[in-house]
Amino acid sequence: MSGHAGVHAGGRVAGGAPATRLSVNGRPVEVRAPGGRRLLDVLRVDLGLTGTKEGCGEGECGACAVILDGRAVNACLVPLCQAAGREVLTVEGLAVDGRLDALQSAMLAAGGVQCGICTPGLLVTARAFLDARASGQPVTDAGIREAIAGNLCRCTGYVRVVDAIRLAADGRTSPMAAPAATRDGPGPGWVPVGGVDTTIAGATTDTAEGGAALDADPDAVSPSTLDDALALLAAGGLRPLAGGTDVLVERMARTATDAGYLDLSRLPDLRGIDLEDGALVLGAATTFGELRRSPLVADVAPVLATMAAHVGAAQVQERATIGGNIATASPAGDSLPVLLALDAAIVVLGPRGERTVPAASFFPAYRRTALAPDELIISVRVPRVDGRTAVFRKVARRRAQAISVVSIAVAWQVDEGRWHDVRVALGAVAPTPIRTRATERVLEGGTPGEALAGRAADALAGEIAPIDDVRSTAAYRRAVAGRILHRIVVDAARR
Ligand SMILES: Cc1cc2nc3c(=O)[nH]c(=O)nc-3n(C[C@H](O)[C@H](O)[C@H](O)COP(=O)(O)OP(=O)(O)OC[C@H]3O[C@@H](n4cnc5c(N)ncnc54)[C@H](O)[C@@H]3O)c2cc1C
Numbered sequence: 001m002s003g004h005a006g007v008h009a010g011g012r013v014a015g016g017a018p019a020t021r022l023s024v025n026g027r028p029v030e031v032r033a034p035g036g037r038r039l040l041d042v043l044r045v046d047l048g049l050t051g052t053k054e055g056c057g058e059g060e061c062g063a064c065a066v067i068l069d070g071r072a073v074n075a076c077l078v079p080l081c082q083a084a085g086r087e088v089l090t091v092e093g094l095a096v097d098g099r100l101d102a103l104q105s106a107m108l109a110a111g112g113v114q115c116g117i118c119t120p121g122l123l124v125t126a127r128a129f130l131d132a133r134a135s136g137q138p139v140t141d142a143g144i145r146e147a148i149a150g151n152l153c154r155c156t157g158y159v160r161v162v163d164a165i166r167l168a169a170d171g172r173t174s175p176m177a178a179p180a181a182t183r184d185g186p187g188p189g190w191v192p193v194g195g196v197d198t199t200i201a202g203a204t205t206d207t208a209e210g211g212a213a214l215d216a217d218p219d220a221v222s223p224s225t226l227d228d229a230l231a232l233l234a235a236g237g238l239r240p241l242a243g244g245t246d247v248l249v250e251r252m253a254r255t256a257t258d259a260g261y262l263d264l265s266r267l268p269d270l271r272g273i274d275l276e277d278g279a280l281v282l283g284a285a286t287t288f289g290e291l292r293r294s295p296l297v298a299d300v301a302p303v304l305a306t307m308a309a310h311v312g313a314a315q316v317q318e319r320a321t322i323g324g325n326i327a328t329a330s331p332a333g334d335s336l337p338v339l340l341a342l343d344a345a346i347v348v349l350g351p352r353g354e355r356t357v358p359a360a361s362f363f364p365a366y367r368r369t370a371l372a373p374d375e376l377i378i379s380v381r382v383p384r385v386d387g388r389t390a391v392f393r394k395v396a397r398r399r400a401q402a403i404s405v406v407s408i409a410v411a412w413q414v415d416e417g418r419w420h421d422v423r424v425a426l427g428a429v430a431p432t433p434i435r436t437r438a439t440e441r442v443l444e445g446g447t448p449g450e451a452l453a454g455r456a457a458d459a460l461a462g463e464i465a466p467i468d469d470v471r472s473t474a475a476y477r478r479a480v481a482g483r484i485l486h487r488i489v490v491d492a493a494r495r
Pocket residue numbers: 058059060239240241242243244245246247248249264284285310311312313316319320321322323324325326327328332333334335371375376377378401402403404
C-alpha cells in the first residue's frame with residue numbers, strides 16, 4: 001500500500017509496525033504501532049503519560065481529553081494515524097517551569113478537585129476553551145458549562161469547577177509551585193513503559209508488549225488523493241474512517257471488528273465550506289465544530305450551526321463529521337432531518353463516477369444508505385434559498401452527550417403572511433429520518449398562529465409511528481413531536 005503515490009503511511013519499519021511521528025507536550029515522539037491504535041493507548045501505555053485517564057472508552061466522559069492542534073478531543077476516539085504530524089498537549093504539559101499554570105492553580109484554590117479522576121480531562125478542556133476565546137471576549141458561566149459539558153464529574157457538582165475556570169479567565173490566580181511528583185518527574189502513580197525518557201526527541205517506542213484492553217489494533221492507511229482512496233477502497237478490507245466517533249465506539253463495543261481503516265482525514269477534497277453555483281457545499285469531512293464556527297454557514301444556513309451545537313459535546317463536535325453522520329444513517333442522527341428540510345443533496349464518488357443523490361432518497365431503510373460499498377461521500381450541497389427560515393429542535397435526556405429522543409427540523413418561506421414551501425422532517429420517530437408530507441400540506445398556505453399550530457400538531461401525531469425503545473416510549477415521542485411543532489409554529493407568528 002505504501003507504493004501508492006500520495007499515500008501517507010509514516011516510515012515503515014521492516015517487519016514491524018509503521019513509525020508515526022507526532023509532537024507530545026512540545027517534544028517530538030516516534031511511535032511504532034498500527035495506525036488504528038487509540039491515541040489514549042499510545043499516551044498511557046507507550047509513552048507512560050498516565051495523567052490522561054480512561055473512563056468510558058467511548059467518548060462519553062471526557063476523562064481522556066487532550067488538546068490536538070489546539071482543540072480539545074477525546075483521546076479514546078482518536079486513532080494514531082490522525083495524530084501523525086500534529087501537536088498533542090496532555091495534562092502533563094500544562095505546568096511550566098515547575099509551576100502549575102493559572103488554571104491548575106485556580107482548580108486547587110477553588111476546591112474544584114475531589115477524587116481527581118476527571119481533573120486532567122477538565123483541565124485540558126478548559127485550557128482549550130480559554131485559549132480559543134478571542135482576547136477581551138467575556139467568559140460567562142453558561143459558556144464555561146457548555147465547554148465542559150462533555151466532562152463528567154461525580155464529585156464536585158461543577159460549581160467549584162466553573163468558579164475555578166472563571167477565576168483563571170479573569171486572571172485572578174497566579175501560577176503556583178507544582179507538587180513534587182509533577183516537579184521532579186514521575187510520582188508513585190506513574191507506570192512508564194521503558195521509562196519516561198522514551199518521549200524525548202529521536203526516541204522510539206514499540207507496542208509489541210502494549211497492554212491495551214482491546215483486540216489487536218487495526219492498521220490504517222491515509223491516502224492524500226481521492227484516486228488513491230478509491231483504489232484502496234475498491235481493493236477491499238479497509239473501512240472508511242473520518243472522525244472515528246462511531247467507528248471507534250463500535251470497536252470498543254465489539255460490534256465491529258475492522259481489520260483496517262481507510263483514513264479520510266488527509267483528503268483535501270473532503271474538506272472546506274464553500275459557496276458554489278448557488279449552493280453551500282460542505283466537504284464530507286467537515287466537523288460539527290467547523291460548522292458552528294463557519295461565517296458562511298451562519299449566513300446561508302444557520303440552522304446547520306444550531307444543529308451542530310446539539311451533537312454530543314465539544315470534544316465530539318471537534319471530531320465528528322457530517323459525512324460520517326450521513327454514512328452511519330442512524331435514525332437519530334441529528335444532521336439528517338436538517339438536510340431533509342433544507343432539500344440538501346449528497347455528492348458521492350466511486351469507480352463509476354460522481355452521483356448527486358437527494359437527501360430525501362439517501363436513506364432507504366434502517367441504517368442503510370444509497371452509497372455503494374466502493375463509493376465515498378465527497379460533499380453535501382445545501383441550496384441557498386433567500387428568505388427561507390429553518391429551525392431545529394432536539395429532545396434528549398440531557399443537553400449534551402445525549403442521543404435524540406425526537407428531533408425535528410422545519411423550513412419555510414413567507415409570502416404575505418402565509419407559509420409556503422414548507423418542509424417538516426423528523427429524526428428518531430421511524431427506522432429512517434422522514435419528511436412528514438401530510439403535516440406539510442396542513443401548514444402549506446397557512447398563517448402561523450395557535451389555530452394552525454394545533455392542526456399541524458394533530459396531523460403530525462397521526463402521521464408518525466414511533467416505537468418504544470431504551471430511550472423513550474412511542475407515546476412520549478408522538479406527544480412531544482406534536483408539542484415541539486406547535487411551539488415552532490406559534491413562535492413563528494411572533495417573529
Ligand atoms: C459521545 C458521543 C456522543 C454523540 N452524540 C451524538 C449526537 O448528539 N447526535 C448525533 O447525530 N450523533 C452523535 N454521535 C454520533 C456521531 O458523533 C456521529 O454519527 C458522527 O457524525 C460520525 O462521524 P465520524 O466522522 O466520527 O464518522 P466515523 O466514525 O469515522 O464513521 C462513521 C461511518 O461512516 C463511514 N464514513 C465516514 N465518512 C465517510 C465518507 N466520507 N464516505 C463514506 N463513508 C464514510 C464510516 O466507514 C463508518 O461506517 C455521538 C457519538 C459519541 C461518541
